[in-house]
Amino acid sequence: MMEPGLYHILFISSALFFTGVFGFLTRRNLVTMLMSIELILNSVCLNFVAFNKYVWPGRLDGVFFTVFIIAIAAAEAAVAIAIIINLYRSHRSIDVEVAEELKG
C-alpha cells in the first residue's frame, strides 16, 4: 500500500463530489437533493484542508475557508429546510416534479 498523501485525498474528494453530483441528478426528492449538496460541500472542504496541509503549510487560509463554508452550509440547510416544509404544507409533497407553478 502506498503512503497516503495529497493525491489520495484529492481523489477521495473528487469521488465524493461526483457521488454528490450523481445523487443530485438522479434524485427528485428535495431532502435527498439537499443531502447530495451537503456531500458536494464536504468534498470542497476536504480539498481546502488538504491543500492547506500539503501545499501551503505556512498559512491557515484553507482552514478559514473550510470554517466559513461550514457556517454558510448550516445557514443554507436551515433556509432550504424551511422552504421544503413550507412546500410540503402547500403541496403535500416534496417532489420537485410537483412544484412546477411559480406562485400558488
Next chain:
Amino acid sequence: MMGSTIIFYLLAAMTLGSAVLAVTTRKIFRAAIFLLFSLIGIAGIYFWLHYEFIAAVQIVVYVGGIVVMIIFSIFLTQQSGDLLPSPPQRRTVFSLLAALLGLALVGLQIWKHDFKGDGATAVEPSVMNIGTRMLGTGAEGYALPFEVVSMLLLAAMVGCIVIAMRAAKNETT
C-alpha cells in the same frame, strides 16, 4: 506509519461507501443515516490530517446540527415506510455517465499536475492560532469575512422566520 496508512484507507472506504449508499438507497431515512456516517468519515480524515479544530467543527455542525435537522424534516414530510421512487433507467444511465466522465476529467488533471509545496515552516492549526488570525485585521486576518458571515447567519435566521410566518398566515386566513 503502517497503522496510520491502514486507518486512512479505512476512513476513505467508510466515507465513499456511505456516500454512494446515501445517494442510491431507496429508503430516505437510511439515506440520512448513511450521510451521517459519510460525514463522520470526513471528520475522521480531518483528525488523521491533525486538523482537530476543523474535525470538531465538522462533527458539531454537520453531525450534530444539519443531519439532525434533515432527519426532523424527513419525519415532518415523509410517510413512514414508503420507498422513494426509483429514477428512470435513462436518467440513471446519463447521470452515471456524467459523473464518471467528470471524475475521469478531474482525475486526469490531478494526475498530470505536479503539486509542489511552498516549503514554508508549517503553522500549527491550533485553536489559538486560528482564533488570533480569525479576529485579526492585519495581512492574514479574517475579521471582515467573519463579520460578513455573522450578518449572513442573522439574515438566514430572519429569512427562516419570515418563511415560516407566511405559511402560518395562509393557513389561518
